[in-house]
Amino acid sequence: MNFPNRKRLILQMVEEKGSVEVKELADLLQTSEITIRRDLTAMASDGLIYRTHGGAMKVGLATNPVQFVNKTAVNSENKDHICRLAAQEIKDGEVVFMDCGSTVFRLCQFIRNKRIQVITNSIPVVNELMQSEVTVNLVGGEVDPARQAVHGLIANEHVARYHAHKAFLGVDGISAQHGLSAHSETEAGMTLAMASQADDVYLLCDSTKLEKDKYVQFAPLSLVQVIVTDPQASADVLKLYQQQGIRVLN
Structure with missing residues (x-):
């Protein structure tokens, strides 16, 4: 060729x-x-x-891609598998939150033709969905250039004005004993803001993040209704989450 x-x-x-x-x-x-x-x-x-x-x-x-691009490229096949499963959960007419996680970003390619409303703090998500069937609402507030995302008190207040059927969120670490954890309080704040305003919370995380504890432990496992992960996830680990009433898709 x-x-x-x-x-x-x-x-x-x-x-x-x-x-x-x-x-x-x-x-x-x-x-x-x-x-x-x-x-x-x-x-x-x-x-x-x-x-x-x-x-x-x-x-x-x-626009300012170095850190974000590198994260989206890691485990891309597993992330796409996760996002295909997540996209099947979204119905036309729904309102959904999408945070700035690198896995959540890859959901965009599978929802472009859905007639839904997306509320997001992620600039790459906005760019990707701009010319699609999706109606996009960008959270206002202070921009983090490295993550290409909007964070902070004003951003959290913006999210609090809306109600969503589903929230699709990323996380830096999750464990059956300690729940959800993040690298920073800023990221944890946005996760909590979106989760509190959604009927159902979907955690999109590849298997490398399961049973890992990071710097800030910010929420119990009960915050989440559904965990979407990849086929490499250990069945024994997934059983720990299922025993706590969480639906697991992989």
């Missing part, structure tokens, strides 16, 4: 998924990873994509 055809297919994948990895492209296009890296470098120099460490990202999502 020549470069123009590879470029067309690469752009199509980036547009559909938001971000792609070199290995993923090499497998799809049946060419070497070296060739794909060369293609991505050329396309990035023309401003068609944003080049990341392990692949490429849609330019519109890359």
Whole structure:
């Protein structure tokens, strides 16, 4: 396959998924990873994509992308599996919260054609859903450039004005004994704000975050109704959550 055809297919994948990895492209296009890296470098120099460490990202999502892009690229296949399951839970006409988690962001590609309302503090989520069937409400407040998200007291007050059928949230750590934990109080605050205003709380987390405790332990496991994770999650670990009345999708 020549470069123009590879470029067309690469752009199509980036547009559909938001971000792609070199290995993923090499497998799809049946060419070497070296060739794909060369293609991505050329396309990035023309401003068609944003080049990341392990692949490429849609330019519109890359205003200040370094930390966020790297997080979205980690465990991308598992994250997409999680988001496919989560998307099946969303019905037309619903209002949903989406936070700024890297896994939650990947939900965008699976809900673009749903007639729903999304309330989010994530700038990449807004960019991704802008030209879609989804109605988007961006939370107001102070912008965190590294996470490309809106946080703080005003942001939490904004969320408190709305009611959602479902909240799709990420978390840095979760354990059966200690509940939910985060790297910072700021992130914990937004999670609590959205969870308190939703009928059902869905936690989207890959298996690497299960039974892990982080810096701030901020909520019991009872905050969550559904955990959506990947097939690599241990059945014994998932049973711990199910015994506490949580529905598990994987």
